[in-house]
Amino acid sequence: MRPDLEREYVEYVTARLPRLHRTAYLLCADAHQADDIVQTTLTALYVNWKRAVGADNLDGYVHRIMVRRYLDERRRRWSKVLLGDRVPELSVPADHAVEEREALMAALRSLPKGQRAVVVLRFFGDLSIEATAEVLGCSTGNVKSQSSRALATLRKALDVRHPVMAAQGVKDS
Incomplete structure (x- = not known):
């Protein structure tokens, strides 16, 4: 990627990352899965950045990628596999010792x-x-x-x- 396009990509991602993570979390309700969704979304965006920059609504374009990545993740059979003999306990809220x-x-x-x-x-x-x-x-x-x-x-x-x-x-x- 050309340096000027890469700089634009980094600026865009830096400005939008908290919002993208929050959106991914609201989609899946799991912080770790939200991280994965954001990462795959940003990877796809990086690969297609030249085309994405030409979109009329860049945020809409990125959110469409994110929703598709989320749905792809849900369709995978391994996403329903429990890697252990029991479901982990819910964490205690941060304000409780x-x-x-x-x-x-x-x-x-x-x-x-x-x-x-x-x-x-x-x-x-x-x-x-x-x-x-x-x-x-x-x-x-x-x-x-x-x-x-x-x-x-x-x-x-x-x-x-x-x-x-x-x-x-x-x-x-």
Whole structure:
């Protein structure tokens, strides 16, 4: 590629890279896959830069490449293969310390299995009272009472074990 065209390409990519990555992430909801999509998009753009510069809407041209790369990635059979025996755990949000997570997990493990199931389904799985009752095969009243007891136990456990989490509180829903 001629140096002037390469300079234009670098300037374009430098200015648009955060936006391209954000778009790729919104398409696939996976940061690593978004990186791959952006990389293949920019490679295709580099190869066709001379033609791309002549496009009426360069951003539209690049987004079309990106969507096609995303769809190509989804069509590949290996993209559905799980490389391990279980799905990895979701990461903890950046504002929670490891100690807080461990304290919460220890408190959850101390609950009886019925109360733990209710708490996990209701507050981690974001199920309604009715949906939780249906999943567990019990009444909505049972879900409410198990939830109330479990939250009281968690509050006590977190007050004693970890004052920071106790100050944040565990809220009823």
